Amino acid sequence: xxxxxxxxxxxxxxxxxxxxxxxxxxxxxxxxxxxxxxxxxxxxxxxxxxxxxxxxxxxxxxxxxxxxxxxxxxxxxxxxxxxxxxxxxxxxxxxxxxxxxxxxxxxxxxxxxxxxxxxxxxxxxxxxxxxxxxxxxxxxxxxxxxxxxxxxxxxxxxxxxxxxxxxxxxxxxxxxxxxxxxxxxxxxxxxxxxxxxxxxxxxxxxxxxxxxxxxxxxxxxxxxxxxxxxxxxxxxxxxxxxxxxxxxxxxxxxxxxxxxxxxxxxxxxxxxxxxxxxxxxxxxxxxxxxxxxxxxxxxxxxxxxxxxxxxxxxxxxxxxxxxxxxxxxxxxxxxxxxxxxx
Ligand code: KG4
Ligand code: ZN
Numbered sequence: 001x002x003x004x005x006x007x008x009x010x011x012x013x014x015x016x017x018x019x020x021x022x023x024x025x026x027x028x029x030x031x032x033x034x035x036x037x038x039x040x041x042x043x044x045x046x047x048x049x050x051x052x053x054x055x056x057x058x059x060x061x062x063x064x065x066x067x068x069x070x071x072x073x074x075x076x077x078x079x080x081x082x083x084x085x086x087x088x089x090x091x092x093x094x095x096x097x098x099x100x101x102x103x104x105x106x107x108x109x110x111x112x113x114x115x116x117x118x119x120x121x122x123x124x125x126x127x128x129x130x131x132x133x134x135x136x137x138x139x140x141x142x143x144x145x146x147x148x149x150x151x152x153x154x155x156x157x158x159x160x161x162x163x164x165x166x167x168x169x170x171x172x173x174x175x176x177x178x179x180x181x182x183x184x185x186x187x188x189x190x191x192x193x194x195x196x197x198x199x200x201x202x203x204x205x206x207x208x209x210x211x212x213x214x215x216x217x218x219x220x221x222x223x224x225x226x227x228x229x230x231x232x233x234x235x236x237x238x239x240x241x242x243x244x245x246x247x248x249x250x251x252x253x254x255x256x257x258x259x260x261x262x263x264x265x266x267x268x269x270x271x272x273x274x275x276x277x278x279x280x281x282x283x284x285x286x287x288x289x290x291x292x293x294x295x296x297x298x299x300x301x302x303x304x305x306x307x308x309x310x311x312x313x314x315x316x317x318x319x320x321x322x323x324x325x326x327x328x329x330x331x332x333x334x335x336x337x338x339x340x341x342x
Pocket of ligand 2: 117140277309310
């Protein structure tokens with residue numbers, strides 16, 4: 001029999017995403033972003049993001065239906081990211097999803113955005129193995145997940161205690177005088193520098209801190225070290241290389257992420273690693289993950305970047321998995337949860 005057609009809606013931050021998935025097949029994926037409107041403020045403005053979702057939701061829905069050559073009457077279920085994220089942004093997407101579910105008389109499924117970042121890989125690389133690790137890294141999250149079933153059994157082994165990886169890059173970008181969001185600029189600069197030039201700290205990687213937080217991350221101390229380093233050079237007038245700072249900082253972030261992730265793979269007997277989230281565009285992370293996964297015999301799955309940044313396909317993919325697992329649908333008064341845990 002034909003699997004149900006699931007419509008996925010994403011609106012947790014600044015991307016409005018609408019996608020259609022049948023089984024593990026992606027039929028349409030439309031994304032609108034309000035990032036350009038936030039850039040001049042140097043960060044996401046929640047009010048601006050909410051309004052942009054309101055404006056983009058219906059046109060994105062129409063574009064997705066047209067692209068899949070289906071109508072609303074063909075939709076069998078609605079999945080929506082109900083957290084974590086900005087409360088105003090979440091409210092727009094879930095309100096739209098509820099209206100559609102009510103109007104069409106189809107079930108509504110509220111799903112977790114972070115899990116969605118891992119789920120989308122199934123649309124690209126096929127069914128998941130029995131167990132795997134997922135590293136979800138972006139401007140908003142840095143989480144390490146142990147997945148035995150993407151719909152029913154996802155455990156968060158660790159997460160960042162302060163800044164997300166992308167957020168740390170954006171802050172270091174600001175310190176280096178680069179435009180917002182700084183992540184891609186720092187990455188580009190890093191490729192011209194020496195990653196071993198400055199021994200920046202690896203957070204939560206030694207002694208008692210490591211024992212207490214084996215799979216958690218911390219990047220704010222690292223960011224402070226970069227700030228101190230730059231202050232000291234500027235005060236003394238001693239010459240230094242901005243590229244070396246970027247490269248050494250990037251190395252510290254990638255090293256901690258990959259080291260802890262592969263240790264978790266070993267501990268949990270997982271031979272597959274899925275990496276998702278917008279930060280998976282980082283070139284040093286990709287390089288180091290590829291190198292160390294190959295050494296460890298771990299299969300590395302990273303979807304193309306358009307499925308790593310926030311999008312509707314990840315929500316439709318997770319919705320499809322949830323329907324497949326036969327989980328109960330969400331009530332129509334489903335609440336959003338900006339701090340949603342797993
Ligand atoms: O997933 P995403 O598009 O948005 C959310 O945060 O949800 O992730 C964007 C984050 C930003 O912090 C951006 O600066 C960072 O990922 N980023 C990068 C790179 N590309 C994007 N950071 C470092 N290197 C990159 N190549
Ligand atoms: Zn995200």
